[in-house]
Amino acid sequence: MAAPIITEPAPPPARGYWRRNQMRLAPWLFLAPGILFFAVYVILPIFQSFHISLYRWDGLGEARYIGLRNYERLLEDQAFYTSLWNNVRWLVLYLLAIPAGLFIALFLNQRVRGIRLYKSLFFFPFVISQVVVGLVFAWFYNPSIGLLNPLIGLFGFGPVNILGNPNTVTYGIIAAGLWPQVAYCMILYLTGLNAVDPEQVEAARLDGAKGWKMLWYVILPQLRPATFIAVVVTVIGALRSFDMVSVMTSGGPFGSSRVLAYYMFEVSLSEYGFRMGYGAAIAVVLFLIMMVYIAFFLWRMWREERGG
Amino acid sequence: MRFTLTGAAAALAMTTALAGPASAELTGDLRIFFNDQNPAPRAAIEGMVERFQEMHPNLNIELTLIDREANKTQIRNYLTANAPDVNGWYAGNRMRPYVNAGLFEDVSDLWDGPMGEELASTRPALTLDGRQWGVPYTYYQWGIYYRADIYEELGLTPAATWEEEIANCQAILDSGRKCYTIGTRFLWTAGGWFDYLNLRTHGYDFHMALTANEIPWTDDRVRETFANWRTLIDMGAFIDNHTAYTWQEAQPYLVNGQAAAYLMGNFLVEPLRDAGMTDDQLGFYQFPEITPGIPKAEDAPTDTLHIPAQAQNKEAAREFLRYVASAENQTIVNEVLGQLPINRNATVADDKFIQAGFEMLSNATGGIAQFFDRDADAEMASAGMEGFQEFMVMPDNLDAILNRLESVRQRILED
Numbered sequence: 160m161a162a163p164i165i166t167e168p169a170p171p172p173a174r175g176y177w178r179r180n181q182m183r184l185a186p187w188l189f190l191a192p193g194i195l196f197f198a199v200y201v202i203l204p205i206f207q208s209f210h211i212s213l214y215r216w217d218g219l220g221e222a223r224y225i226g227l228r229n230y231e232r233l234l235e236d237q238a239f240y241t242s243l244w245n246n247v248r249w250l251v252l253y254l255l256a257i258p259a260g261l262f263i264a265l266f267l268n269q270r271v272r273g274i275r276l277y278k279s280l281f282f283f284p285f286v287i288s289q290v291v292v293g294l295v296f297a298w299f300y301n302p303s304i305g306l307l308n309p310l311i312g313l314f315g316f317g318p319v320n321i322l323g324n325p326n327t328v329t330y331g332i333i334a335a336g337l338w339p340q341v342a343y344c345m346i347l348y349l350t351g352l353n354a355v356d357p358e359q360v361e362a363a364r365l366d367g368a369k370g371w372k373m374l375w376y377v378i379l380p381q382l383r384p385a386t387f388i389a390v391v392v393t394v395i396g397a398l399r400s401f402d403m404v405s406v407m408t409s410g411g412p413f414g415s416s417r418v419l420a421y422y423m424f425e426v427s428l429s430e431y432g433f434r435m436g437y438g439a440a441i442a443v444v445l446f447l448i449m450m451v452y453i454a455f456f457l458w459r460m461w462r463e464e465r466g467g
Numbered sequence: 468m469r470f471t472l473t474g475a476a477a478a479l480a481m482t483t484a485l486a487g488p489a490s491a492e493l494t495g496d497l498r499i500f501f502n503d504q505n506p507a508p509r510a511a512i513e514g515m516v517e518r519f520q521e522m523h524p525n526l527n528i529e530l531t532l533i534d535r536e537a538n539k540t541q542i543r544n545y546l547t548a549n550a551p552d553v554n555g556w557y558a559g560n561r562m563r564p565y566v567n568a569g570l571f572e573d574v575s576d577l578w579d580g581p582m583g584e585e586l587a588s589t590r591p592a593l594t595l596d597g598r599q600w601g602v603p604y605t606y607y608q609w610g611i612y613y614r615a616d617i618y619e620e621l622g623l624t625p626a627a628t629w630e631e632e633i634a635n636c637q638a639i640l641d642s643g644r645k646c647y648t649i650g651t652r653f654l655w656t657a658g659g660w661f662d663y664l665n666l667r668t669h670g671y672d673f674h675m676a677l678t679a680n681e682i683p684w685t686d687d688r689v690r691e692t693f694a695n696w697r698t699l700i701d702m703g704a705f706i707d708n709h710t711a712y713t714w715q716e717a718q719p720y721l722v723n724g725q726a727a728a729y730l731m732g733n734f735l736v737e738p739l740r741d742a743g744m745t746d747d748q749l750g751f752y753q754f755p756e757i758t759p760g761i762p763k764a765e766d767a768p769t770d771t772l773h774i775p776a777q778a779q780n781k782e783a784a785r786e787f788l789r790y791v792a793s794a795e796n797q798t799i800v801n802e803v804l805g806q807l808p809i810n811r812n813a814t815v816a817d818d819k820f821i822q823a824g825f826e827m828l829s830n831a832t833g834g835i836a837q838f839f840d841r842d843a844d845a846e847m848a849s850a851g852m853e854g855f856q857e858f859m860v861m862p863d864n865l866d867a868i869l870n871r872l873e874s875v876r877q878r879i880l881e882d
Binding site for chain 1: 536539540543565567570651652653707708709710712716840846848849853854857860871874878
């Protein structure tokens, strides 16, 4: 059947639900896949962790509800405090990556022949996988075949066993972790430095500012966005430090280099682990600690966006 | 029609299997997950499968090799979903989580026959809750591997008693060497030392009761074991910085003559031979007596094969385990592995160390332990070995360590 031929001008088409709400719906439709996956793979597991942490469960058999028992045990667990304390050390010392990255960036921010090559060389450690960095440093520290001992021997220092000594092991791992993290902060600052307004620098120079004053009052304020991102990634990097610990020491010697993330893995998923409830309780604690930082940064971001 | 035929075949297979190790007509698929990819174990399992295939040409055997470490976590997945018909694992308490969760098939029926008698030495290790859950195919001895040439140079002979051991060690230390090499980075090597010191100080029953959480870690007898260990530590008997090394990284100390002995399992021999050590240089002796009169017990970790409860072709799997356990197969397999057969009718390879191990384990009147991390509960094993490592570095922390282990024990008992 042929369609009737329309001779009169068509009446305005009935505005359907979609047409009416298109503007409002479109962003949600575009967001939907992201929201869905974020909910299923991030939000839901958070609540699942809370849930599992109330049970005693080996991942295979029946899960038994034990209330807050796992958390009570955490409070008595020496290994938990060691891990927590190590996390604090990570957090504080890892922040050194920010000034270190800044100074390397300032140093490299000049127009010299081949500067791109130098920049890439400094950035190189960030490109290498953390696992490889960990392995390389573990060999470097190795008391029998490592390069470190002959090196400090040149300056008359005795042989050290960095990764085998409970007092030095965490610092040894953090030093290894700092290497790529400094590179990361450096690249953040290098991009930041590109955006520094040359006119302001010129004006400051005319007013007689130089050296530290110039850096502190003129350059750094303009680098605030870079600093902000650097702090965020470094804090989160410090809190989720896991691969280095796993590769370099497996938490040893006798658990003295554990961090919360590694302890959680050890308790719930390693060879002697499979105490899922206890692992989940550690995960919850780690999540709450991270939440403090994340909330703080989100709040700042929101405030700045509103202000700007 | 076809349905009844397969049913009949299965019934036939069952009856013949029950009748004895006669070759039954097996059909269908047999999926085997084996937990080692290293050259020797790989050759061993491939040989087993090949011979079994020849006996049962209509069976479609599918062999999957899984990395030894990866298997320790993967087993949880494959036992619960898409289970194979046979899988590799370990004896002792290591089977506990899977037995408790009902994931291993009860194979006591296999052990009821003559096979059980032939494998009698490891029956306790495969028994949980009064039933057997798998079949062993190999084990290996632990003991002290020493540099015979260094001993000769210093005019020493392997010790039979603790006093001699200490005297020898002092002589070795005086010659500018360390008595023992060890790498405790992955902890279990320290577990070997604890096992032997405890087995020799208080005997098998005490050791098994301790690993079964029946004795408090703060017990004075446990302290006696640690006191013996401390004697060696205070002498400086162990190499320095052992916390930084793996068991492989500790080998060069023995090979280069910086240390005179290594308490280890027989798998140590192969890498040492590869490193150029001759059988004249390398000797083996049983861990010496400490408390006189206690029957000597040994560590001999047993590797095993099991049938997952969810296996599809259990008749074929049972028949395969029957073959694995047979004297003929165990002779061939352990020749390839360079280890000891469990079947008492099997022939032991003509190798100095394997012969020595066979001799030792055949006379292990005290009993045969699996190893600290297979005898003890997993949580206890990890806390325990960590404590041993700490003790080796800071022996003064003993009280804190034992209190910690005791609280772990209490917690496990509470659960």
